[in-house]
Amino acid sequence: MATSAVKVYGWAISPFVSRALLALEEAGVDYELVPMSRQAGDHHRPEHLARNPFGKVPVLEDGDLTLFESHAIARHVLRKHKPELLGTGNLEQAALVDVWFEVEAHQLSPLAIAIVVECIFTPFLGRERNQAVVDENVEKLKKVLEVYEARLSKSKYLAGDFLSLADLSHFTIMHCFMATEYAALVEALPHVSAWWEGLAARPAAKKVAEFMPVGTAGASKKHE
Amino acid sequence: MAPMKVYGWAVSPWMARALVCLEEAGVEYEIVPMSRCGGDHRRPEHLARNPFGEIPVLEDGDLTLYQSRAIARYVLRKYKPELVKEGDLEGSAMVDVWMEVEAHNIEATLWPIIRHCIIGQYVGRDRDQAVIDENLEKLRRLLPVYEARLSVCKYLAGDDITAADLCHFGFMRYFMATEYAGVVDAFPHVKAWWDALLARPSVQKVMAGMPPDFGYASGNIP
Numbered sequence: 001m002a003t004s005a006v007k008v009y010g011w012a013i014s015p016f017v018s019r020a021l022l023a024l025e026e027a028g029v030d031y032e033l034v035p036m037s038r039q040a041g042d043h044h045r046p047e048h049l050a051r052n053p054f055g056k057v058p059v060l061e062d063g064d065l066t067l068f069e070s071h072a073i074a075r076h077v078l079r080k081h082k083p084e085l086l087g088t089g090n091l092e093q094a095a096l097v098d099v100w101f102e103v104e105a106h107q108l109s110p111l112a113i114a115i116v117v118e119c120i121f122t123p124f125l126g127r128e129r130n131q132a133v134v135d136e137n138v139e140k141l142k143k144v145l146e147v148y149e150a151r152l153s154k155s156k157y158l159a160g161d162f163l164s165l166a167d168l169s170h171f172t173i174m175h176c177f178m179a180t181e182y183a184a185l186v187e188a189l190p191h192v193s194a195w196w197e198g199l200a201a202r203p204a205a206k207k208v209a210e211f212m213p214v215g216t217a218g219a220s221k222k223h224e
Numbered sequence: 225m226a227p228m229k230v231y232g233w234a235v236s237p238w239m240a241r242a243l244v245c246l247e248e249a250g251v252e253y254e255i256v257p258m259s260r261c262g263g264d265h266r267r268p269e270h271l272a273r274n275p276f277g278e279i280p281v282l283e284d285g286d287l288t289l290y291q292s293r294a295i296a297r298y299v300l301r302k303y304k305p306e307l308v309k310e311g312d313l314e315g316s317a318m319v320d321v322w323m324e325v326e327a328h329n330i331e332a333t334l335w336p337i338i339r340h341c342i343i344g345q346y347v348g349r350d351r352d353q354a355v356i357d358e359n360l361e362k363l364r365r366l367l368p369v370y371e372a373r374l375s376v377c378k379y380l381a382g383d384d385i386t387a388a389d390l391c392h393f394g395f396m397r398y399f400m401a402t403e404y405a406g407v408v409d410a411f412p413h414v415k416a417w418w419d420a421l422l423a424r425p426s427v428q429k430v431m432a433g434m435p436p437d438f439g440y441a442s443g444n445i446p
Binding site for chain 2 (some may be wrong): 051065066068069071072075076080081086091092094095096098099100102103105106107144147150151
């Protein structure tokens with residue numbers, strides 16, 4: 001088998017690693033996932049630090065180019081292969097993609113990740129779930145999702161009537177979030193819910209979802 | 225062509241991120257001052273511009289944008305595309321990488337230090353040295369990576385200044401006004417990079433609106 005020119009290093013169960021994989025799947029690019037072990041501390045080893053001196057995953061190698069930070073990787077892949085998903089060539093559209101791409105990273109994901117860590121990942125971190133942290137983030141997330149509901153009542157997708165990286169960038173974090181009992185927050189909002197279902201139905205999303213088996217809720221939905 | 229409008233308080237490091245890019249772009253713009261202590265950002269007229277109730281907000285004709293990095297990208301892409309390496313696949317990828325590094329590491333580490341060292345005293349919040357120390361520790365682990373990077377190229381994304389460098393300005397400005405500036409100064413290439421940023425006319429102009437006490441001591445409470 002020929003070695004792929006494109007490699008992603010990391011553990012695919014991470015929504016950050018899988019964000020990179022989703023971009024590659026949407027781009028229809030051949031790639032190789034080089035699995036790493038978080039438990040074994042592969043990301044702290046010299047050979048990984050040579051790729052990403054911050055010692056994190058994912059890392060993308062695309063020919064001679066080595067990139068880290070999942071958002072930067074996703075932008076690069078789509079800029080190269082599917083620039084329409086960045087609104088390239090239209091300043092206003094590109095700006096709206098950027099706005100909602102930032103909103104995902106700074107308004108929604110920090111809250112969703114905090115909830116996901118407590119609800120799904122605490123057993124792996126060797127500690128008990130902190131319900132106070134969950135409750136605080138759920139309250140904030142409700143308000144953020146109301147803004148999404150209002151936005152998605154006006155346009156089919158976040159940046160406008162076209163699908164973009166802004167929408168896609170939500171998938172992997174939300175896939176994990178929707179496996180918690182707080183999925184109801186999304187299900188209660190008709191436009192957010194429909195938008196989510198649309199994202200999750202994409203072939204690229206279904207493929208990447210298989211890399212992130214995040215619990216019984218996720219598993220049972222897979223078999224529906 | 226009507227000048228662009230930027231809504232917010234000029235002392236904000238997020239506002240500074242947008243303003244320094246507007247200055248670099250050389251484009252005409254007007255700051256529409258808002259009052260943080262007056263809660264202007266929570267009023268209906270502002271929520272109509274930014275439903276997340278934050279600043280800065282940019283208006284360019286019919287286009288209303290928020291999230292300071294999105295504003296930065298738009299302004300530079302429109303007026304100084306070389307600062308986002310537009311059209312250069314590898315160059316723009318490096319700009320993106322270092323903008324994300326700043327977004328996920330620097331802002332989150334410097335802001336708590338700034339809040340406790342500078343702002344706290346004016347808003348009746350006790351300084352929490354444990355929070356400061358925890359973030360200084362993180363910073364001390366990040367700076368060697370920056371030092372190594374800036375030893376091989378002049379700026380973060382390569383040998384030219386880009387949005388990646390400019391986006392660091394606002395938070396660095398206040399951090400370097402705390403007693404912990406020496407933590408950065410200990411890294412010669414990082415210090416040289418910071419000094420180069422400070423020397424830029426755009427940075428000087430924006431800094432003039434950012435007194436090191438956020439305006440609190442002079443009664444210009446944001």
